[in-house]
Amino acid sequence: MAKIELTDVSVTFNAHQQKRVSLKEYLIRGLLFRPSANPVLRVRALEGINITARDGDRIGIIGHNGAGKSTLLKTLAGVYPPTTGTRVVEGKICSLFDITLGFEPEATGWENILYRSYLQGETPASIRGKLDEIAAFSELGDFLNIAVRNYSQGMMMRLAFSIATAIDPEVLLVDEVLAVGDLAFTRKAQARMRELMKTARLMVIVAHDLETIRDLCTRVIWMTHGQMVMSGDPKEVVSAYVQAMTGASTQAAA
Amino acid sequence: MFRHLSAVWTARHFVLSLVKLDLRLRYRRSVLGIGWSLLNPIAMTTVFTVVFSQLFGNGNPIGYAAFALAGLAVWGFLRDAATGGSKAFLANEAYIRQSPLPYTIYTLRTVLGQAIHTTMALGVVIVVLACWKGEAGVLVGVLLALPGFLLALVAAWAIATIGAFICAFFHDTAHILEVSCQIGFFLTPIMYDRKVLDNRGLAWLVDINPANLYLSVIRDPLLNGIPSATEFAQLGNAYVAAFVFTAALVGLAVGVVSWLQKKVIFHL
Numbered sequence: 001m002a003k004i005e006l007t008d009v010s011v012t013f014n015a016h017q018q019k020r021v022s023l024k025e026y027l028i029r030g031l032l033f034r035p036s037a038n039p040v041l042r043v044r045a046l047e048g049i050n051i052t053a054r055d056g057d058r059i060g061i062i063g064h065n066g067a068g069k070s071t072l073l074k075t076l077a078g079v080y081p082p083t084t085g086t087r088v089v090e091g092k093i094c095s096l097f098d099i100t101l102g103f104e105p106e107a108t109g110w111e112n113i114l115y116r117s118y119l120q121g122e123t124p125a126s127i128r129g130k131l132d133e134i135a136a137f138s139e140l141g142d143f144l145n146i147a148v149r150n151y152s153q154g155m156m157m158r159l160a161f162s163i164a165t166a167i168d169p170e171v172l173l174v175d176e177v178l179a180v181g182d183l184a185f186t187r188k189a190q191a192r193m194r195e196l197m198k199t200a201r202l203m204v205i206v207a208h209d210l211e212t213i214r215d216l217c218t219r220v221i222w223m224t225h226g227q228m229v230m231s232g233d234p235k236e237v238v239s240a241y242v243q244a245m246t247g248a249s250t251q252a253a254a
Numbered sequence: 255m256f257r258h259l260s261a262v263w264t265a266r267h268f269v270l271s272l273v274k275l276d277l278r279l280r281y282r283r284s285v286l287g288i289g290w291s292l293l294n295p296i297a298m299t300t301v302f303t304v305v306f307s308q309l310f311g312n313g314n315p316i317g318y319a320a321f322a323l324a325g326l327a328v329w330g331f332l333r334d335a336a337t338g339g340s341k342a343f344l345a346n347e348a349y350i351r352q353s354p355l356p357y358t359i360y361t362l363r364t365v366l367g368q369a370i371h372t373t374m375a376l377g378v379v380i381v382v383l384a385c386w387k388g389e390a391g392v393l394v395g396v397l398l399a400l401p402g403f404l405l406a407l408v409a410a411w412a413i414a415t416i417g418a419f420i421c422a423f424f425h426d427t428a429h430i431l432e433v434s435c436q437i438g439f440f441l442t443p444i445m446y447d448r449k450v451l452d453n454r455g456l457a458w459l460v461d462i463n464p465a466n467l468y469l470s471v472i473r474d475p476l477l478n479g480i481p482s483a484t485e486f487a488q489l490g491n492a493y494v495a496a497f498v499f500t501a502a503l504v505g506l507a508v509g510v511v512s513w514l515q516k517k518v519i520f521h522l
Contacts, residue, residue: 101351
C-alpha cells in the first residue's frame with residue numbers, strides 16, 4: 001500500500017551568495033553585527049503544500065523554472081526535511097533525479113547496476129535474478145563492460161531508468177529525466193511506466209512535456225513560486241497553464 | 255540512535271560494495287597495487303629507524319621499527335579518519351541528494367577503507383614481531399590488542415562523522431584538522447617512547463593526548479606479547495580510559511547528527 005500525505009509542508013532554507021561560509025564570516029555576522037560580504041538569501045522553496053495520494057494515483061507536476069517542482073520531489077523522497085508541516089510517505093520509494101549523478105564514474109555499467117540497486121534497498125540475493133532483465137531493458141549491450149564515465153547522458157539515463165523500474169518501486173518519483181532519451185527509448189519508457197501503473201503503484205512525475213503529462217497522469221498540480229496554484233484533472237490544469245503562459249507572453253509581446 | 259544504526263545496517267550492502275570499489279580504485283593502474291598503502295608507513299618506519307633508533311630506541315632497531323610502524327599505523331588511521339572523513343559528504347554529494355539514507359554511512363565508507371589499510375600495516379608489524387621474537391606471546395598480544403582496534407574503529411567513525419558535519423558548514427575545517435594533526439604528530443609518542451617526555455616532567459602532555467589512549471591499547475599489547483602483572487594492570491586502565499573516551503566521542507557524534515542532520519543538506 002503506497003501512500004503520500006503532505007500536510008501544510010513548507011521548506012525554507014538559507015542560500016549564500018558564495019557557497020563557502022568561512023568561520024571568519026560566521027563570527028563577523030554573529031559578533032560584530034557588521035553587514036557581511038556574503039549575505040544570506042532566505043529561500044522559501046515550498047509553502048503550504050497539501051497533497052494526498054493513494055495507490056493508482058499518477059501525479060504530474062508542472063510549472064515555471066524555479067517553481068519548486070524538484071524541491072517538492074526531493075521532499076517527497078525524504079532528502080529535504082520539511083521546515084514545517086508533516087510528511088508521510090509509505091512504500092518503497094525510488095527516485096530518478098539528476099541521473100548523471102549517483103554513478104561511480106570509474107566503475108563499469110554492471111557494477112553501477114549493483115550500487116544503484118543497493119542504494120535503492122536491494123540485497124545481493126534479490127538483485128541477482130534481475131541483472132539480466134535490467135541489462136536487456138537498457139539495451140546497452142557490451143557498453144555495460146566499460147566504465148560509466150565514457151557513457152553519454154542518454155546512456156546513463158537508460159541505465160538509471162532500467163535499474164529504477166526493475167526494482168518494483170511502490171512510489172516512483174521522476175524529475176524531468178526522460179527528455180534525454182531517443183524516441184524509441186522514450187516510447188519504451190512510457191510503456192513501462194504504464195505497466196508499472198497497472199499494478200496499483202504511486203507515481204509523481206515532473207515534466208515540461210505537456211503531452212506526456214496529459215496522457216500519463218490522473219492528476220496534475222500546477223506550481224508557481226513554491227505554492228500550488230491549481231490541482232485536478234490533467235486536461236483542465238494543463239490548458240489553464242498553457243493559457244496563462246501564452247496569455248502572459250502575448251501581453252509581454254504587446 | 256538505534257533506529258539510525260538499524261538504518262545503517264539495512265544499507266550495509268551499499269556501503270560494503272563501495273568500500274570494495276574504493277580499495278580497488280585507490281591503486282588502479284599502478285604496478286604495486288595495494289602494496290602502495292603499505293609503502294608509506296614502511297618507508298617512514300625505515301627512515302625513522304635509520305635516523306632515530308639510536309636516539310630513541312636504545313639501539314634496538316627491529317624493536318624500534320615495530321614500535322614506530324605500529325604507532326604510525328594507528329596514528330595514520332585516526333588522522334585519516336579526521337581529515338578524509340571530513341570530506342565524506344562533499345565527496346558523496348550525489349548520493350545524498352538522491353536518497354534519504356543515513357548520513358553516517360558515507361563516513362563509514364571512508365573509515366572502513368582506512369581500517370583495512372591500517373589492518374594491513376599492523377599485519378606487517380605482527381609478522382615482524384613473530385619473526386623476531388618467535389614466541390606464542392605475539393598471538394596473545396594480538397588478542398589483547400583486538401578490542402583496542404575495535405574501539406579505535408568506533409572512535410574513528412565518530413570523529414569522521416563530527417568532522418564531516420562541521421566541514422559541511424565551515425569548509426576550512428578540513429584544513430584546520432590537517433594542521434592540527436601535523437602538530438599532534440610531534441606531541442604524540444609515535445617516534446619516541448613516552449618515557450622521553452615523562453623523564454622531562456612532561457608526562458601530562460602525553461596523558462591529555464587522546465590519540466595516546468588508542469596507542470596504548472593497540473601498540474603496547476602488540477609489542478609486549480604476554481604481559482606481566484603490572485603491564486596487564488596498566489593495560490586494563492588504558493582500556494577503561496579508551497572506552498570512556500570512545501563513549502564520549504560517540505555521544506558527541508550522536509548529538510551532532512541529531513542537531514545537524516536536518517540542516518546539512520541545505521549547506522552542501
